Each structure stands twice: as C-alpha cells, then as structure tokens.
Amino acid sequence: MSPLSPRTRSRAAGAVVAAVLALGVGVLPSIASAAGLAGRTTGTGSVTTGTWGVTAAVTSMSFNTNTAQSTAVTNTGTVASSAESFVVTVSKPFFFTPTMTVFECPVPWVGTTCSGGPGTPVGGTLTAGTTTTVTSTTGLAPGASFYLEVVPAGVFILTTTVTLTPEVTSPGQLRPPVRTNQ
Amino acid sequence: MSPHRHTRKKTRSTGRLAVTGLLVTSAALLATAGVYAGLSATATGAESVSTGSLDLTLAPDVGVGFSNFTGKLAPGDTDNVYVNLKNTGTLASAAGMTLAVAGNPVTALTSGSVAGEGLTVSATQCSVAWTLATGTCTGTTTPILTTTLASALAAPVALSNIPALAAATGQVAHVQVTLGLVANETSTNGVAPAATVQGLSTTLTYTFTEQQRTGVATNQ
Secondary structure (H helix, E strand, C coil), X not given: CCCCCHHHXXXXXXXXXXXXXXXHHHHHHHHHHCCCCEEEEEEEEEEEECCCCEEECCCEEEXXXXXXXXXXXXXXXXXXXXXXXXXXXXXXXXXXXXXXXEEEECCCCECCEECCXXXXXXXXXXXXXXXXEEEECCCECCCCEEEXXXXXXXXXXXXXXXXXXXXXXXXXXXXXXXXEEC | CCHHHHHHHHHHHHHHHHHHHHHHHHHHHHHHHHXXXXXXXXXXXXXXXXXXXXXXXXXXXXXXXXXXXXCCECCCCEEEEEEEEEECCCCCEEEEEEEEEEEECCCXXXXXXXXXXXXXXXXXXXXXXXXXXXXXXXXXXXXXXXXXXXXXXXXXXXXXXXXXXCCCCCCEEEEEEEEEEECCCEEECCECCCCCCCCCEEEEEXXXXXXXXXXXCCCC
16 A cells, blocks of 8 residues: 555545534434424315306496396305405496496396396496496395396496406405304 | 566565465464364243334314314414324333424415515413313313424424323313414405515415433333
8 A cells, every 4th residue: 555645635624524513413313303202283174265256247237228238147166155245337428427326136028127126226327437336235146147237227328337246355355254163 | 677577576575475475364264163163052941022002193182173264363362273293102101292384375475575574373272171162171271382383393392281181092182272363464456575575375284293301211
C-alpha cells in the first residue's frame, strides 16, 4: 500500500468527522422521539354535500304588446330551497316607459290566471330601465317547480326586453338546518 | 541503486520492526491474562421489570359511531356521532389529547381552498353516555373542541378541558363529534360558483392521540 499524502490524510479525517456528526444528528432525534409512548386511535366516516339552485326555463322575454309571458322555475339542486331571488332587468325602449309586474303560481299559468286567480305578486312594479331583485318565499323541494308570469303594462311601440336571473343563496334561502344523530 | 529503491527498503525494514513489536506486546498481554484468570471473582444481582402500555381505543358510545353520512349535507346541517375514547393500556396518559382530521380525497371541503367555507368539526364530552334519540347529555357536558373548520385540523390540534378525558387507566370519555358545513354561496340560474363546496364527497379520518404520563423516578 502506498503511503498517504498529508492532503489525502486530511481529507480522510474530515470525512470521518463528517460521518460521525451525521450519525449523531440522525440518532439524537430518534432518541428524543422515543422518550415517551403515544396512544393513537382513528375513526372514519364519509360525507357528501348537497347542491342548491333553481333554473328558469326562460330567462329573457321580449314584449311588443301587453301580452303576459310565463316561465317555469325548477329546483335543480339536491337541497330544498326556502326562497328564491330573481334579478329582473327591464330594458328601456326609446319611446315610453312601460312597467312590468311579476306574479307566481304553483301550477302552470292559463293566460293570466293561476288556478282561477291572479297569482301571488313577487316584488312590486318594475319600471323600464331598471334592474331589481325580487324574492319569492316559496319553498321548492329538489325537482319541484313553480311558475312565474311577467305582466306588462303601458304602451309598447318598440320592443322591451325583460331578463330574469334566478339566484339561491346559502344558507339563508335553503331549508332549515337538519340535525342528525347516528 | 536509485533513491526509490532505497526508500522501499527502508519502509520494509520499518514494517518488520512494527510487526515484531506487536507480536511481543501480544505475547506479554496473554501471559498477564493467564496470571489473573485464576483470581477473578463474580457477584450477581437479579431484578425483574415489566413495561407498561399506552393504548387508546375508539368505539361507538351510542349509535353507530363514526360512519357514513348518507344524506346530502347542506350549510347549517349537523351530523352527530357518539364515540367512546378509552384508555385500555396499563399507563395513565398525560393531561392532554390532540385531534387531527384528514379528508380523502382532498377537496374544498377540507383544503380551505374556498375561504371561510368547508366542513366543520366540534366535540363535546358528556360525563355519562349520550342519549341518541335526542342527542342530549343527561350528565355534565364539557366542550373539548369548538366549531373548527376541518382545514384547520389537518395538523393535530390540542383538545381543551382534557384533564379528565381518558387520562386514567380504564377511563372512558363519552364524546359527541359534530360534523357541519359552512357555505355562503349564491348559485345563479342553477349554476354554483366556480369555487364551491357544493356536490363534493370525501372520507374523513379522525385521529385522536394521547401521550403517556410523566416518567416516575422510583427509589427502592
């Protein structure tokens, strides 16, 4: 074996010191963590969250006359709603300022009658050129529907457009919370 | 003769000397050991020891315990399960326990990706077994975890008011664990927001951990 040069010996010594230090660093935490016992237990359970929301079959209506138009509103979520809001925008024609009124009915409208009656107003009178949020407090089970009708009033020379955007906000517009014990 | 040859010869000579020295020293040591072998004396003492164990078990208190929630959880809903935490080991635990909750798969329900929304967990201890039908405690209740987003329980969180919770050997803690959902979301024309907790599923793993009591020094 050839004798080691001083430089090689120095490198070897450095390597030994580094190895000892690394061993110490690795061993010390193990000793520390092994200082006590821990008891551990686990339990599992799965959960799925619901969805909420309603859709309007027709979200845009054009009016050239005083003829009312209707749309179905259906709960397409998996959680019942307790109320639904509708953002209603009425465009402003160049001539005149017609108004709109929204009514709801639990069954499909027949003309302007709801089961022989006028239906239930949702919000007040809406003026052309405004955007208003109206709210129905009718609860809808998943898959259930009610029917809105927009009744125009005033003079129509040019087309007035009404857009309906239904919204459901949690938790306020959902069914009351349910408490389950199992 | 070249200078290299001279150096090699010198090295060989030094090596022979070292080997001879080692042999002489070894012989001397062996001889000394032989002298003392006849004079050794031995004393023995015996002591037995058993180690303790620290075991924490989980079982239903009333009802089915941790299980699947079969409905569709809505914001504000709560699902209560009732479990017993029992120290079945032979060692008392230290006054303290942690709870961690992990979701699999990781979704917005447990990741905290939708600010302020997601599953929540709370826990309450009852001094006696819970009444399943009403979800009430006829004894004394002690809140041990206030309503906390599951995303904040990814790392173990210390439960509060723990000193009496499964601390002594054989002691049972009757715990109601409540799962809830927090969500403030508006769905527009039936469409949920882009960041939502609606329509998600996950399996939650609840991990309770306790530590052993402080070590005891005995003099006898």
